Amino acid sequence: MVMKKVILFVSLCIVLMLVGVGLWAYFAFLYTKPLSKSELAQLTPDWSVVTHGNWSPWFTEADGSQTWNPAASFNAWLATVPEEDKAWPVLVDVQYAGYELYNNLEVGKFPEDVEDWQSMVALCALDESKEMIDRLKEALGRPVIGAMLYEGTIPAPNGRNIDTNYTRDPVEFAVLEKHGIEDIEFVESTNPNINLIGVGLPTLGKQRWMANLFRTYAIYEFERGHVDEFVELVTISMDSADIAPALNTLIGQLVAIAIEQQGNTTVQWALEHSPEQFSDQHLLQLDQLIARHQNRTLLWQGEAMSFHDSIRRMVNDRGALVPGGARSLQGGGASFELPTSLPDKQLHASSQRTLLVYNKMLEQAQVESIYPLLSTGTNMNQALVQAKKDLNAIGYLFLDILTPATSSASQRFRLLQQESIEIRLTIAAHRHALRHGEIPASNEEIDQDLLPD
Numbered sequence: 001m002v003m004k005k006v007i008l009f010v011s012l013c014i015v016l017m018l019v020g021v022g023l024w025a026y027f028a029f030l031y032t033k034p035l036s037k038s039e040l041a042q043l044t045p046d047w048s049v050v051t052h053g054n055w056s057p058w059f060t061e062a063d064g065s066q067t068w069n070p071a072a073s074f075n076a077w078l079a080t081v082p083e084e085d086k087a088w089p090v091l092v093d094v095q096y097a098g099y100e101l102y103n104n105l106e107v108g109k110f111p112e113d114v115e116d117w118q119s120m121v122a123l124c125a126l127d128e129s130k131e132m133i134d135r136l137k138e139a140l141g142r143p144v145i146g147a148m149l150y151e152g153t154i155p156a157p158n159g160r161n162i163d164t165n166y167t168r169d170p171v172e173f174a175v176l177e178k179h180g181i182e183d184i185e186f187v188e189s190t191n192p193n194i195n196l197i198g199v200g201l202p203t204l205g206k207q208r209w210m211a212n213l214f215r216t217y218a219i220y221e222f223e224r225g226h227v228d229e230f231v232e233l234v235t236i237s238m239d240s241a242d243i244a245p246a247l248n249t250l251i252g253q254l255v256a257i258a259i260e261q262q263g264n265t266t267v268q269w270a271l272e273h274s275p276e277q278f279s280d281q282h283l284l285q286l287d288q289l290i291a292r293h294q295n296r297t298l299l300w301q302g303e304a305m306s307f308h309d310s311i312r313r314m315v316n317d318r319g320a321l322v323p324g325g326a327r328s329l330q331g332g333g334a335s336f337e338l339p340t341s342l343p344d345k346q347l348h349a350s351s352q353r354t355l356l357v358y359n360k361m362l363e364q365a366q367v368e369s370i371y372p373l374l375s376t377g378t379n380m381n382q383a384l385v386q387a388k389k390d391l392n393a394i395g396y397l398f399l400d401i402l403t404p405a406t407s408s409a410s411q412r413f414r415l416l417q418q419e420s421i422e423i424r425l426t427i428a429a430h431r432h433a434l435r436h437g438e439i440p441a442s443n444e445e446i447d448q449d450l451l452p453d
Contacts, residue, residue: 032348032349032350032352032353032390032391032392032395033349033353033390034349034352034353035349035352035353035356039356040345040352042356042359043344043345043352043355043356043359044344045300045301045304045305045308045359046301047301047305049248049299049301049302050247050248050299050301050302050305051074054077055073055074055076055077056070056073057069057070057073057305057308057309058073059072059073059076066341067193067341068193068309068312068339068340068341069192069193069339070196070305070309071149071193071194071195071196071199072192072193072194074148074149074246074247075148075149078144078146078148079148081144081146084142085142085143085144085146086142086144086145086146087139087140087142087144087145087146087240087243088145088146088147088171088203089146089171089175090135090136090138090139091136091139091140091145091203091206091207091210092171092172092175092202092206093135093175093178094132094135094136094139094210095206095209095210096175096176096179096181097128097132097179098132098209098213100179101123101126101128101129101132102123105119105120105123106212107120107209107212107213107215107216108211108212108213108215108216108262109216110219110269111219111223120216120220121220124216124217124220129217132213133213133214133217133233136210136213136214136236137232137233137236140210140236140237140239140240140243141236142243143243144243144246145203145207145243145244145246147169147171147202147203147246148169149194149196149199149247150168150169150189150194150199150200151168151189151191151194151198151199151200168186168187168188168189168200169202170186172202173186193338193339195309195310195313195336195339196247196249196305196306196309196310197306197309197310197336198336199247201246201247201249201251201252203244203246204244204251204252204255207240207244207255207259208255208258208259210237210240211237211240211258211259211262211263212262214233214234214236214237215234215237215262215263215266217233218230218233218234218237218266219266219269219270221233222270222274222277225277227277227278227279227282228282230270231282231285231286234263234266234267234286234289235285235289237259237262237263238259238260238263238289238290238292238293239289239292240259241255241256241257241259241260241293242256244256244259245302247302247305247306248299248301248302248303249302249303249305249306250298250302250303250409252302253296253298253299253302253409254409254412256296257296257412257413257416260293260296260416261415261416261419263289263290263293264290264416264419264420264423267286267290267423267427268423268426271423271426271427271430275430278430279434280431280434280435283427283430283431283434284431286427287424287427287428287431287452290420290423290424290427291420291424291452291453293416293420294416294417294420294421294424294452295417296413296416296417297366297369297370297413298362298365298366298368298369298409298410298413299366300359300362300363300365300366301362303362304358304359304362307355307358307402308355309339310336310402311351311354311355311398312339312340312351313336313337313338313339314336314398315340315347315348315351317340318348319340319342319346319347319348319351320347320348320350320351321348321350321351321354321392321394321395321398322394323394350392350394350395351395353390353391353392353395354391354395354398354399357390357391357395357399358399358403361399361403365407365409365410366410368407368410368411368414369409369410369413369414370413370414370417371413371414371415371417371418371421372414373414421452424452425443425446425451425452428446428447428450428451428452429443429446431450432445432446432447432450435447435450
């Protein structure tokens with residue numbers, strides 16, 4: 001009898017211990033602090049910053065229901081845009097023609113690279129080059145870049161060789177056929193709901209190539225004394241940065257910054273080598289151009305949409321984060337399923353809290369992108385550490401794996417702003433010299449009406 005009581009007591013202790021361990025494991029790894037009413041109000045970003053009211057991450061199905069499907073929504077809107085408003089068909093056609101014409105020469109170099117520059121000058125003098133530039137000028141004045149969203153990457157040409165033998169972009173496929181590039185086939189995507197992380201963004205590389213081509217041609221015109229053409233080309237190139245990030249994800253914005261910085265350095269080169277060619281009107285135009293692009297800061301909502309899309313593909317039917325998804329991500333082989341279409345406020349606290357923390361981290365990255373850097377007492381990575389106590393282990397792991405290096409990205413934004421101010425001061429000094437006959441000895445001597453705001 002005593003032995004039975006001892007066994008019963010020991011068994012009870014073991015059960016209580018297991019319950020205790022289970023509760024500890026739940027609160028340590030799976031429990032998430034629910035969102036308050038004020039936090040729930042901050043859960044859904046203002047998507048119009050990304051979509052400009054043209055589309056939404058929510059797609060209207062044939063039966064009128066709303067499903068989470070950003071790519072389909074974007075593509076449906078883009079299909080309504082007139083073809084003459086899209087830059088993409090011209091951009092892709094010109095680039096493939098340019099690859100053949102330039103025969104893999106690296107466009108975008110300055111005349112200091114003497115051997116390559118002489119080859120570039122010979123090419124710039126060709127009628128075919130002038131035709132390419134004229135077509136790009138017209139195309140880049142169009143309001144949208146105009147490429148639809150597809151899974152995977154678009155084949156990149158290397159001369160006339162194609163890295164892959166398929167494309168899901170019918171526009172590029174038609175151009176490849178036009179230019180006689182063989183061993184390709186058009187593959188139409190069968191995925192009705194493409195994940196944003198897997199979307200190919202072929203326009204970005206082509207826009208970078210275009211910006212390099214414009215720089216080459218702008219310098220070519222400047223060396224011939226055609227300053228009006230130089231200013232026009234730099235203006236079109238820099239203004240094209242506004243249509244580069246169709247989704248305003250981080251990579252798209254960084255490409256926009258690269259295009260703007262390239263314009264800045266081209267202007268800086270001209271001011272250093274032959275400033276006497278510029279009239280006051282030319283310098284005023286360049287100052288106004290750089291001022292338009294000077295204050296670009298990180299827009300976090302586009303990157304947030306991509307993260308919201310990924311999280312919605314890593315949850316169960318209750319909208320809760322599941323360990324399997326985290327392990328898959330950690331192993332580098334994440335399988336993104338169809339996303340849940342539960343409204344944000346009906347998601348489980350685990351995914352809600354993860355999304356909210358990421359929103360706040362990106363908001364902090366936006367603050368860090370402003371020049372001069374304002375001290376807020378924390379940075380994006382510190383914000384994640386501080387939020388760890390309110391997240392469960394899966395949510396923290398997702399954030400740790402999927403968060404991009406936004407601190408260095410924010411620094412790129414600040415650098416653009418700082419460089420723009422410095423170049424505008426240089427322009428102001430040269431305008432002062434045109435007015436008074438000599439370069440001022442210091443910034444303090446520049447006429448106040450010439451100084452940047």
